[in-house]
Amino acid sequence: xxxxxxxxxLYIVPIALGVTLLVFGLVHIAPGDPLNAVVGPDxxxxxxxxxxxxxxxxxxxxxxxxxxxxxxxxxDLGQSVATGRPVAADLGRAxxxxxVLSIGAALVGFTSGTLLGALAGWHxxxxxxxxxxxxxxxxxSVPHYWLGMVLVIVLSVELNLLxxxxxxxxxxxxxxxxxxxxxxxxxxxxxxxxxxxxxxARSVRATVADVLHxxxxxxxxxxxxxxxxxxxxxxxxxxxxxVSVLGLxxxxxxGGSILIETVFSWPGTGFLLNEAIFKRDIPLLQGTILMLGxxxxxxxxxxxxxxxxxxxxxxxS
Amino acid sequence: MEATAxxxxxxAKPKAARSPGYWTMVGRRLRRDPVTMACLALLLAIVLSAVxxxxxxxxxxxxxxxxxxxxxxxxxxxxxxxxxxxxxMLSRLLYGGRMSLVMGITPVLNALAIGGLLGIVAxxxxxxxxxxxxxTMDVLYAFPxxxxxxxxxxxxxxxxxxxxxxxxxxxIPPLARIAETVxxxxxxxxFVDAARASGAGSLTIIRVHLLPNVLGPIFVYASSxxxxxxxxxxxxxxxxxxxxxxxxxxxxxxxxxxxxxxxQPWVAxxxxxxxxxxxxxxxxxxxxxxxxxxxxx
Numbered sequence: 001x002x003x004x005x006x007x008x009x010l011y012i013v014p015i016a017l018g019v020t021l022l023v024f025g026l027v028h029i030a031p032g033d034p035l036n037a038v039v040g041p042d043x044x045x046x047x048x049x050x051x052x053x054x055x056x057x058x059x060x061x062x063x064x065x066x067x068x069x070x071x072x073x074x075x076d077l078g079q080s081v082a083t084g085r086p087v088a089a090d091l092g093r094a095x096x097x098x099x100v101l102s103i104g105a106a107l108v109g110f111t112s113g114t115l116l117g118a119l120a121g122w123h124x125x126x127x128x129x130x131x132x133x134x135x136x137x138x139x140x141s142v143p144h145y146w147l148g149m150v151l152v153i154v155l156s157v158e159l160n161l162l163x164x165x166x167x168x169x170x171x172x173x174x175x176x177x178x179x180x181x182x183x184x185x186x187x188x189x190x191x192x193x194x195x196x197x198x199x200x201a202r203s204v205r206a207t208v209a210d211v212l213h214x215x216x217x218x219x220x221x222x223x224x225x226x227x228x229x230x231x232x233x234x235x236x237x238x239x240x241x242x243v244s245v246l247g248l249x250x251x252x253x254x255g256g257s258i259l260i261e262t263v264f265s266w267p268g269t270g271f272l273l274n275e276a277i278f279k280r281d282i283p284l285l286q287g288t289i290l291m292l293g294x295x296x297x298x299x300x301x302x303x304x305x306x307x308x309x310x311x312x313x314x315x316x317s
Numbered sequence: 318m319e320a321t322a323x324x325x326x327x328x329a330k331p332k333a334a335r336s337p338g339y340w341t342m343v344g345r346r347l348r349r350d351p352v353t354m355a356c357l358a359l360l361l362a363i364v365l366s367a368v369x370x371x372x373x374x375x376x377x378x379x380x381x382x383x384x385x386x387x388x389x390x391x392x393x394x395x396x397x398x399x400x401x402x403x404x405x406m407l408s409r410l411l412y413g414g415r416m417s418l419v420m421g422i423t424p425v426l427n428a429l430a431i432g433g434l435l436g437i438v439a440x441x442x443x444x445x446x447x448x449x450x451x452x453t454m455d456v457l458y459a460f461p462x463x464x465x466x467x468x469x470x471x472x473x474x475x476x477x478x479x480x481x482x483x484x485x486x487x488x489i490p491p492l493a494r495i496a497e498t499v500x501x502x503x504x505x506x507x508f509v510d511a512a513r514a515s516g517a518g519s520l521t522i523i524r525v526h527l528l529p530n531v532l533g534p535i536f537v538y539a540s541s542x543x544x545x546x547x548x549x550x551x552x553x554x555x556x557x558x559x560x561x562x563x564x565x566x567x568x569x570x571x572x573x574x575x576x577x578x579x580x581q582p583w584v585a586x587x588x589x590x591x592x593x594x595x596x597x598x599x600x601x602x603x604x605x606x607x608x609x610x611x612x613x614x
Contacts, residue, residue, distance in 0.1 A: 146589025255461030
C-alpha cells in the first residue's frame with residue numbers, strides 16, 4: 001500500500017507541473033501584449049519597458065516559466081491587475097465560499113444519487129428504476145444555470161419563499177451558520193446538486209446491477225444467505241467504483257461552480273473568474289484556475305488512494 | 318490437397334440467402350425504437366428550423382422597439398413575446414438555434430477529428446509516442462471541463478471562434494482516450510497479427526483492419542458529447558464569453574433576459590427550455606444509437 005501511494009504521488013508530479021505550464025501559457029494565448037492590461041495604451045515607451053523588465057516579460061519563455069513556477073511554489077500568485085491586492089488573499093476567501101456550496105451540493109446530490117441508484121439497481125425494471133432513469137436523464141441534460149433561474153422564478157419571485165441572490169443580506173461575503181446564510185444557500189445548493197445526483201445515480205445503478213449479475217452473488221444466495229448479508233457483500237464490491245465517481249464529481253462541483261455562482265451572485269471562485277474575465281485581469285484568472293486545477297489533481301490522488309484502500313486488486317496494477 | 322479437391326463438389330450457393338449487413342441491422346433496430354426515432358425527428362425539426370430561420374422567422378430578430386419591451390407570451394404579432402429590447406422572441410429563438418447548434422456541434426466534430434487521430438496513433442504505435450500523447454491528455458484532464466473551457470476562452474477573450482477553440486480543446490482528451498482504448502484492444506486481436514504476418518504495412522492495417530473496427534465506438538462516444546457541448550457552449554455565452562450581443566444565441570439570450578425574471582419570467586426562461594430540449598434529445602438519440610450499434614463503452 002505504501003509503495004502504491006508513493007507511486008501515485010510520483011505520478012501526479014508531472015501532471016501538476018503540466019497544470020502550472022498550461023496556466024502559465026494563458027498569459028501568452030491572451031491577445032495583445034500582456035502588459036496592456038497593466039498600463040494604458042498611451043503609456044510612454046520607457047515606462048512600458050521598465051514594467052516589462054519588472055514583470056520578467058523580457059526574458060525567454062522557459063526562464064519566464066521557471067520564474068512563475070518559483071513564485072507559485074512559494075505561494076505567491078501575483079497581484080490582481082485591477083485591485084493591486086495579492087491574488088492569494090482574495091482567492092482564499094472565495095475558495096471557502098465555493099467550498100460551502102460544493103460541500104452542500106455534494107451532501108444533497110451524493111446521498112440522493114447513491115440511494116436512488118442503489119434502489120434502481122437492486123430492483124431493476126421496477127418503478128424506482130424507471131423514476132431513477134428519468135431523473136438521471138434530466139440531471140445530465142439540464143443546463144443547470146437555467147434550472148437555477150427557474151427555481152428562482154418559482155420559489156423566490158412567485159412564491160417568495162427563499163432569497164434569490166447573494167450569500168447573506170446586505171451583500172456579506174463571509175459564511176456563517178445563521179438562518180439567513182442557510183436560506184441563501186438553499187437554491188444554489190439544490191441547483192448544483194442536480195448534475196452529480198444524475199451521474200451518481202446512473203453509475204451506482206449500473207455498478208450495482210453489474211455486481212448482482214456476478215456469480216459470487218448467486219453462490220451467496222445459493223448458500224442460503226439472506227438479503228442483509230448479500231447486501232453487505234454487494235456494498236463492498238460496489239464501493240471502489242462509487243468512491244471514484246463521487247471524488248470526480250466533487251471536483252467537477254468545485255471547478256464548475258462558476259455558472260451557478262453567476263446566477264446566484266455567490267461570492268466564490270466563480271465570481272472571481274467573472275471579475276478576471278471582464279476586467280481582463282490575467283493574474284487573477286491564472287491564480288484562480290491554478291488553485292482549482294491543483295485541487296482537482298489532489299482530489300484525483302485521494303480518490304486513487306481511497307480506491308486502493310477499498311480494493312486490494314487496485315494496488316497491483 | 319483435400320480442401321482443393323473437395324471444392325468443386327460444393328453445391329452452388331442460392332442467391333437470396335445473403336444475411337443483411339451490419340448497417341441494415343442497425344437501421345432496422347433504430348426503426349423499432351420509438352423513443353430514439355421521436356428524438357431524432359425532434360432534432361431534425363430543431364436543426365431545420367435553425368437552418369431555415371430566415372424563412373420561418375416572422376420578424377427581424379434585431380429590430381428593437383422601446384414601446385414593445387417584454388411583452389408576454391401570446392401577444393398579437395409576437396406569439397412568444399418580446400425581449401428586454403422589444404425584439405421578437407420567436408424570431409430570436411429561431412436565429413439563436415443557429416448559433417447554439419454551431420457552437421455546440423463544431424467543437425465535437427473538431428475534437429473527433431483531432432482527438433480521434435491522436436488516440437488511434439497513440440493506441441496503434443504504442444511505446445513512447447503513446448506515453449507522450451496520453452500524458453499530455455492527462456494534463457488537460459486535470460481540469461474539470463467547465464473550468465478548462467472558461468480558462469481558455471477567458472484568456473482568449475469573447476467571440477464565437479474563441480469559444481469553439483476552447484471547447485474543442487476541452488473535448489480532445491476524452492475522445493483521444495476512448496480512441497486509444499479501443500485501438501489498443503483491436504490491435505491485440507488475431508486478425509491484425511495475421512495481416513502483419515502476411516506483409517501488410519502500418520497504413521494498410523490502420524485503413525483496412527483497424528478503422529472499420531474502431532470508428533463505430535468513437536462515433537457513438539462523440540455523439541454522447543454533443544449534449545454536454547451544447548450546454549457548455551451556451552454556458553460560455555451565458556457568461557459573456559461566447560457569442561457577442563446583439564447576436565441571438567440561446568445562452569446569451571438567457572443572460573440578457575436574467576434581469577427580466579421579475580417582469581416576464583416565462584419569456585425569460587424560453588431559451589433555456591430549448592437548450593434543455595435539444596440536450597435531452599441528443600442524449601436519448603445517442604443512447605439509442607449506442608444500443609442499435611451494439612457498442613459497449
